[in-house]
Every structure is written in structure tokens, then in C-alpha cells.
Amino acid sequence: MSYLFLFIPAIGWGLMPMFVAGVKKSSIYHQILGTVLGAFIFGAIVTLIKHPAFNATTFILAMLAGAAWVIGQVGQYYSYSKVGVSETMPISTGLQLIGVPLVGVLIFGEWASTQAKIFVFLGILALIIGVACTSLTDKGTAEGNKQNQTTTMIVLVLTTLGYITSSSIPKALKATA
DSSP: OGGGGGHHHHHHHHHHHHHHHHOTTOOHHHHHHHHHHHHHHHHHHHHHHHOOOOOHHHHHHHHHHHHHHHHHHHHHHHHHHHHOHHHHHHHHHHHHHHHHHHHHHHTTOOSOSHHHHHHHHHHHHHHHHHHHHHTOOOTTSSTTOHHHHHHHHHHHHHHHHHHHHHHHHHHHHHHHO
């Protein structure tokens, strides 16, 4: 039964883009404020229940990771409003799946053997091809507007670095401990 709780974040993060994009009269500011407030409340409740040990360094790094996460989230919400969820999510998720392992290999020295690195880079290449295929749009659609799409993709790629950073900070904290 306890393993079923592991699916709650996946379901929540999977459904959230559809709910956020469905709120038509809210601005990106209100969307990010609601998401951050919800994450803060959830984190406060978990902290009160679990009583995790943390010090000033841990707290500051957690704040930096949270700030980087907000940058990634703002980029996603911006992209939802410009090109839609169906085009934003594969690119954002794909870039995270590419960036986080690259940080692991290049900065943290994970997958030390040559064979492991070859398989990781082949996997990343497959992800790049998949992201490229899923990001194609039909010509003549609102999302297919080339200028709109190019600008939005640049913003999305740059802000996804926030997600990659927010995922890397806990690993850096663990490495220094």
C-alpha cells in the first residue's frame, strides 16, 4: 500500500499542466504564485510532520533550488500560454531528462566507466531525437506560427536550466556532506 503513495507526485505533476492551462483568465504571475504557495504549504506540512534536520547551509541551498525551480516553472507557464501544453511538456521534460544526467556525468562524475558513458550518451541521443519528433507542429495552426514558436522555445530552453539546476543542488549538497 505504501508504494501507491509514490504515484501521487507523478499524477499531480502530470495533471497540473492541464489544470493551469485550463485557467484562461489567470496571468502567469497568478499561476506561479498559486503553484509556489501550494508547494510551500505542502512543504511546511511535511516539515511539521517529519521534522527533518537541516542547518543554515541546507536552508540556503534549498532556497536556491526553489528559486531555480520557479525560473523553470515560469518558463513552462509562459510556454503554455504561447504554444500550448502539448508542445511545451515534451520539450521541457525531454530537456530535463537530457540535462540532469549530463550534469551527473560532467560535474559529479557519475557513470565512471567508458561503457556506462557510451550507453548514457546513446540514451541521451535517443531522447534528443524523441524531443525533436514530438515538438513538430502542423503548419497553419496557431502554435505553428514560426516566430511565436521560435521565441517561446528559446525561453523554454533557457528557463529549463532552472529545473536542471534545482535538481542538481540537492545532489551537490549530498556530495559535500
